[in-house]
Amino acid sequence: xxxxxxxxxxxxxxxxxxxxxxxxxxxxQQQRRRNPPIAGxxxxxxxxxxxxxxxxxxxxxxxxRRVYSLCLRMLGNVAEAEDLxxxxxxxxxxxxxxxxxxxxxxxxxxxxxxxxxxxxLRKKGLPLVSLxxxxxxxxxxxxxxxxxxxxxxxSGCIDRVTLERAVEELPPGYRMVFVLHDVEGYEHNxxxxxxxxxxxxxxxxxxxxxxxxxxxxxxxxxxxxxx
Amino acid sequence: MTSDRTxxxxxxxxxxxxxxxxxxxxxxxxxxxxxxxxxxxxxxxxDLEYIAAQAKLLLPxxxxxxxxxxNIQNALARQAKDDNKSS
Numbered sequence: 001x002x003x004x005x006x007x008x009x010x011x012x013x014x015x016x017x018x019x020x021x022x023x024x025x026x027x028x029q030q031q032r033r034r035n036p037p038i039a040g041x042x043x044x045x046x047x048x049x050x051x052x053x054x055x056x057x058x059x060x061x062x063x064x065r066r067v068y069s070l071c072l073r074m075l076g077n078v079a080e081a082e083d084l085x086x087x088x089x090x091x092x093x094x095x096x097x098x099x100x101x102x103x104x105x106x107x108x109x110x111x112x113x114x115x116x117x118x119x120x121l122r123k124k125g126l127p128l129v130s131l132x133x134x135x136x137x138x139x140x141x142x143x144x145x146x147x148x149x150x151x152x153x154x155s156g157c158i159d160r161v162t163l164e165r166a167v168e169e170l171p172p173g174y175r176m177v178f179v180l181h182d183v184e185g186y187e188h189n190x191x192x193x194x195x196x197x198x199x200x201x202x203x204x205x206x207x208x209x210x211x212x213x214x215x216x217x218x219x220x221x222x223x224x225x226x227x
Numbered sequence: 228m229t230s231d232r233t234x235x236x237x238x239x240x241x242x243x244x245x246x247x248x249x250x251x252x253x254x255x256x257x258x259x260x261x262x263x264x265x266x267x268x269x270x271x272x273x274d275l276e277y278i279a280a281q282a283k284l285l286l287p288x289x290x291x292x293x294x295x296x297x298n299i300q301n302a303l304a305r306q307a308k309d310d311n312k313s314s
Binding site: 053057060064065066068069070072081082085086089090093154158160163164167178182183185188200203204206207210211213214217 | 246247248250251271273274275277278279281282283284285286287288289290291292294295296298299302303
């Protein structure tokens with residue numbers, strides 16, 4: 001295998017942990033990979049900034065799926081995800097005049113939506129990342145050490161629906177970091193800044209999330225997550 | 228690659244303890260010395276890399292119900308009304 005495929009391609013050198021990257025500071029190429037420009041978006045932004053309601057609706061229709069999917073994946077609850085999608089777009093309406101175009105609009109909006117979800121979870125008093133997490137692998141999430149026995153590898157076996165279901169089964173803390181890092185493409189330093197945890201903690205949570213997913217995805221065909 | 232016993236369970240524990248950092252490093256993981264002799268840990272690394280690669284392909288597929296836009300419109304209308312009253 002070539003270079004570690006878990007890393008995001010084209011990473012810039014990491015900043016110091018005390019200064020998490022903002023969405024605006026992320027490499028433009030990386031932002032574009034995840035957030036390609038949408039035709040007509042610039043004009044809609046400019047008009048929405050002038051208070052044009054129809055243009056705001058155009059922006060809503062362009063971005064509702066991505067914002068809602070993010071909320072749903074982070075929360076695992078349809079009603080809450082819809083409430084927070086609504087809140088994210090209301091916040092967008094309040095703040096759109098401050099958008100200067102330094103980053104992709106979708107990156108900016110996405111970060112806003114992530115913050116809305118995180119604030120909601122903090123208000124509910126849910127720990128975003130459990131404090132006792134360390135880099136020690138737990139028994140529960142460790143792989144089997146069946147020496148000499150070749151494991152069936154997952155390669156080529158996972159379809160999107162199966163993976164989606166497995167992600168839904170993750171505990172909230174694991175799911176949060178997995179969605180932010182592996183699905184949404186945030187870096188550990190950014191996640192640490194958002195979740196107010198250490199970078200090591202973010203890495204540990206991500207590793208445990210992947211380990212848990214591996215176990216879920218290797219369950220027999222009659223298991224919960226298999227389609 | 229072989230699955231002979233040139234490594235011990237302790238080697239696997241040590242390797243797996245380092246995995247969160249190794250995955251985030253620039254190193255070519257499969258070139259790691261431990262993986263040259265350990266089929267089990269190689270399989271683990273391949274699986275975790277595969278899961279991460281598949282996750283990047285998860286597209287936003289869910290749409291909010293039409294009620295979400297209705298609620299946004301209502302909230303904006305209320306806000307505009309309040310703004311007019313106060314000005």
